[in-house]
Amino acid sequence: MSTTVISSAHGITSPSSGQRFTLPKFGMLVFLASEAMLFAGLIGGYIVLRIAQGQGNWPPPGAPEIGVKIPPTFLNWVMIANTIILLSSSMTYHWGEVRMRKGGSGLIGYALTALFGVIFLGVQAWEWMHLKHEGMWFNTYGTYGSCFFTMTGFHGLHVFLGLLAILLTVWRSALRQMKLFSGQTPDPSHTFEELTGYYWHFVDVVWIFLYSILYVL
Amino acid sequence: MTTATLPHAATHSSHEHTESSGWGKYLWSMDHKIIGLQYLFTSLLFLFVGGGLALLLRWQLAYPSTQVMPNGDVGNPMSLAFINPQFYNSLFTMHATVMVFLVVMPLLIGAFGNYLIPLKIGAGDMAFPLINELSYWAYALSGIILMASFLVAGGAAAGGWTSYAPLSSVAAYNNTQIGQSLWCVGIFINGLASIMGAFNYITTIVNMRAPGMGFFRMPLAVWALFITAFLLLLAVPVLSAAAAMLFLDLNSGTNFFNPAHGGQPLLWQHLFWFFGHPEVYIMILPAMGLVSDVLAIFARKPIFGYRAMVYAMVAIGFLGFIVWGHHMFVSGMNLVLSAAFGVSTMVIAVPSAIKTFNWLGTLWGGSIRFTTAMLNALAFVLMFVIGGLSGIFMASTPVDIFVHHTYFIVAHIHYVLFGGSIFGIFAALYTWYPKMFGRMLDETLGKIHFALTFVFFNLCFFPMHNVGLGGMMRRIADPTAYEHLRALQPINQFITLAAIGLGFSQFIFLWNFFRSLKVGAPAGNNPWEATTLEWTVASPPGHGNFGTTPTVYRGPYDYSVPGHVRDYIMQNEPPISESPSGKPKHAVAVG
């Protein structure tokens, strides 16, 4: 279903009329406000629970160390690297988009993004297994385990959904690369790529928040 | 912005697949009007389900089945013996869940929002028809899940619609693990539907208004739905997060709300009410907007203080996010915080006052036509005032110490939600039914329905103030278990009888509704002689709504303009100055 058709049909929202956003982009931004509230709810809950535990009880005694230490532990290094990977995936995506706008396919940028996304999820899964092995899970260490796994889980779910969209962009740019679109480009405004980009950047920003409160602060 | 003519072909090709015939047209269509009707019919069905649950619980309250006589008989020959205390708890939990999430929200926002927003702002459809349709199916799915939860082992959720933890979050305490989990799932999916609707509406209203339709030329119904959409957008995800946490607590052993392992029961209450209070305004604002339109139409007057009305609604929207603590005055929350929430709650009553007075102002000097729609709208104003005023008692922290969790609250709930939202919905249905189905509802049946509903409603819910002040608690399966409530039992029986009357009066409405589909008088484009854009097109409007995108020249309420032959000027009529003879130029676009 291509919604751009409708918007341009009304003659008031097509990019040419000087509007900053097309309908889908506008809708995506509004939707992301809602997503932000979802994470705000989770983070708010986290803050309440953490304060209720009192000073010195977070992480609870005996829980595996995930907070950043000086010097950093092995797990710290892994998660720092993982964070950098996720953040750079935003940049590669942007690079892909720039290339695409210049008439290229952006395939390399998108493919790198997908790769980074997969790595991020993989490391995330590894970390979960690692912590589970150490005895930390949804139901251990009181609210500490609950918060950690639920919040990273929710974020991971979002990364996963974003990744599906990224894979679609990769597919589309591969087609473009191979010039398989006979003659016309189906979507000259690259709406799909742009929406995916918004979503992906949003997921990254959320991770910055989660990383800081779960690992650093 | 240009007055671009709508290229017919373009719109149609984008909708081609929705033009299939037969039932598929009604099931899979992406036309906002069809989706609106889907919402309408589904939620009317649920109104009867929710009402049926209410009648069952009312019966139990009047003739409780929990009393066992010395001789072993069930104490009360009138009792429905299958209602045990646990089932009673499921009854009111699901009654409220159904009414709130499957009736009032979908009716106001899903049905009227979908049907009227594009028509009133001069758009061909919603911004995202596919998401619109998905939203409906998510809603339907949540309804199915919530209904199915009656059948699972342990029965449906029984922790109240507020699902306070740790009762709701620990299976050993509530004995309804599956039911409560399904409740979480249902609420989560229902939330998805709301969010999809919300960003769709916002996008549509911001971007797709017809040329000339400035924000301050939008009818108040659109304004109300616009603000409501923001409330949905920002409040519902918080409930979704909370429902997910509750689900995990129940099923994965997390400890968010379990005090035994460091969890915070009050956290649930904060998250729930952070959603819950905006939620009650979500349920009243659209009704306020629709009723404003109805009052203007049938008083033949512009809305008194249009801008004040808009600002009042914006204020309600904002303030709605900072008063949630008034549900928690006596929950053991920080006592200073309680005081602060008390003040903000008092403040939020002010915009409601503004709205009330402006409605009265709209009636002043009017030429009031007492149609069924108008009667329902007037009842809305009056009943909302009663409900709102009872809110003032609870907003006062000391008085809440006494009335919290009594039937005084139940009376408040129903005055604002039935007396407010449902009367608003009836007013809107009687007004826009002709637009939706091309036929008029029967006015005589309508007036009988209105009179019976109005009388039984008050007989049913007004005495609840009294039993509440008499000390009757909410959510008890058997008031006669308490010595101090036994004397109140006759009043409880009276309330039940009135509730039955109220319930059965609705069949008149149902009869009228379905009969008129076939035999109602043809409506024509504009049966009420109203001004807004939806009345410029055929009833029901064709696919794509407007043949050509209308151009808007004036505000939404140009009724009784002096020096004009008709007492209304459509929004798309060019300024009168173009016809100096005093005869208005009719430029009504016929759809």
Added chain:
Amino acid sequence: METLLCLIKDALEVLTQSQGLLVLFKAFFPLTFPIRRADVSCPRQKAGEGVEKWKIHWRLLPMHKLFGRPLSIFITLILLGLSSAQAEIRETSVWWLPRNVNMFGHAIDFIFYVILLLTGVTFIGVFSVMAFFLVKYRARPGVPAIHSHGNNTLEVVWTTIPVFIFLGLAIYGNEEWSRMRRQTPPADALPVAVVGEQFGWNVRYPGADGKLAKMDAKKISKENPFGVDPADQDGLDDFTTYGEIVFPVNRPIRLYLGSKDVIHAFYVPEFRLYQDMVPGRVYDFVWLKAEATGKFQLACNQLCGQGHYKMFGKLSVVPVAEYESWAKGKAPAPAVSGATSGTPVVLNQR
């Protein structure tokens, strides 16, 4: 202002206690009150009178036998107002608030009446203006509506007045709120601990030393409902009851509220008192002073499971001497005792 309110209150009381309203209301009851338990007396009833009144005469009107249940309901509805009722209901307090016996109740009732006056006047105002407009401005041929878009002065007026009224109410209410809930209880208050559980009440009284053992919410468990330290000297002479509370009259009482499992609530309408008891905490800020003796019922007023509807306790306020002799008769309880048991809940009576 105060006199006016008192007048209204008196008038309401006269009205509600007179037979007038009751007779009117009875007219609506062809169905009789179906509780046949004559063995219980009503706490709010004046002593000695009317235990018989609880007897049901509902066989006097065997409508459901004659017509079947659904039909009899229908007939009942039809008969509304036509028949006179057989229901024997309590002669006082069916209407309106129950009597108040708590020191703080006066302030609550007073604010209640202030708000009632305000909202009552507002409602009557709104209602009469509306009724007047509806009659005066009904559609009549040849009389056009006035074209008006509003009036800014009016907007300002009817925004400002409610702002002041509401702020006044909020400020006054908060003052009373702090007096009730945030003031430290007097030092000589009798400490009483009440811990709810599904579905009953654990109550702990101080012994001769007048001191309760210190409660720690974290230690509350099945065996240790009050979460006390067994070695706590203050606790050695404490005694406990299950579901039975006795308060001495005219003496401040400081409550320590807690819960073993889910949220319960301490609610006594005659005390104008409600407080949730959230597990994981002990609330020590609630205090009260009963000003009259009598028997009351303590109700759990927070949904707490299937037995919620009958999680009640006995509560009586007695003269000080009586309280003391009652307390003397109680044996000190070990700090940590065997599990107490809640009221069993029967799901299916059949």
